Amino acid sequence: MEDNYSRSTPESIFSRQEAVGSRSKSFLANVFTYMFVALGITAVVAYFFAANAEQLLAPIVSNKLLFYVVVFAPLGFVLLMSFAFNRLSAPVLMMLLLLYSALNGITFSFIFLQYTSSSVFGCFLTAALMFGIMAVMGYTTKQDLTSMGRIMMMGLIGIIIAMIVNWFLKSDSLGYIISFIGVIVFTGLTAYDVQKLKRIGEGIDEEGNIMGSDVKKLAIMGALSLYLDFINLFLMLLRLFGRRN
Structure with a gap:
């Protein structure tokens, strides 16, 4: 009786809530770390290829097969990570995320060459600010955003269809x-x-498990989701407000 009572005291409840909050913050810290690493790789690769366009991009453009591989391979990486999640180990998922971000960097170098450096930088800062505000809102709000998420996913499907049509x-x-x-x-x-x-x-849980899945694998996939949110937000802003060369 005494043991059961002690486990239900306000102090013990607060302690458990604090432990849950600590594990959640640690998980999100890993997610954002992986995301920033991926974004950093994309930015470095994009800058390097754009700065050496004649040596690096010209051979890709001149070879149609290589060009389509560079353009569509990132989509293949995302599909592979999503559908083979349960069969892939955390190190393999991490390797795929890093390769995906590097390939995206090559693709972005083509895009960056079409816009002025100042507009690219301005749109990047705007995207970073908007992303940061919405990330804080998502973390702190008490309102359930599940319904909004469904609407946004429907909107995403509509965007993909519209982009194909506009192609x-x-x-x-x-x-x-x-x-x-x-x-x-x-x-x-x-x-x-x-x-x-x-x-x-x-x-x-206290052993670092969740829903029968590897926490590190979930953190990597979470990083991929946020990475996609950020780069797509950035690209949409660039298409709206970017000044072309």
Whole structure:
């Protein structure tokens, strides 16, 4: 009786809540660390290839097969990580995330060459500010963002379909509308994903397990989600406000 009572005292309840909060913060810290590493690799590779375009990008452009591999391989990496998550180990997932971010850097170098450096930098800072605000909102809000997340996912599917259609139409007006909606969708997804990752972190037990999955693997996939939110938000802003060379 005394033991059962002691485990239900306010002090013990607060202690358990504090431990849950600590594990959640540690999990999110790992997620953001992996994300920043991936973004750093993308930025460095993009800058290096853009600065040496004649030596590095010209051979890619001249070889159609190599060009399409560079452009579409990142999508393959995302699909592989998503659908083979349970069969892949944490080190393999991390390697795929780093390779994916490097390939994205090559793709981004083509995009950056089309815009002035000042507009790229300005859109990056804007995206970082918007991402940070929405990440804090997602972490601190008490409101359940699940419904909003579903709406944002529906919007994302609509954007993908519209982008495919516009691939053939090549309409500047439709492209502008897609980019505007994209900014809304990816800002919303940022808040939703951060809240979802916070709840995942709160579910980690004292042994570091959660839902039968490797916590490190979940952190890597969480980093991938936030990485995608950020780069897509950045690209949408660049298409809206970037000044072309």
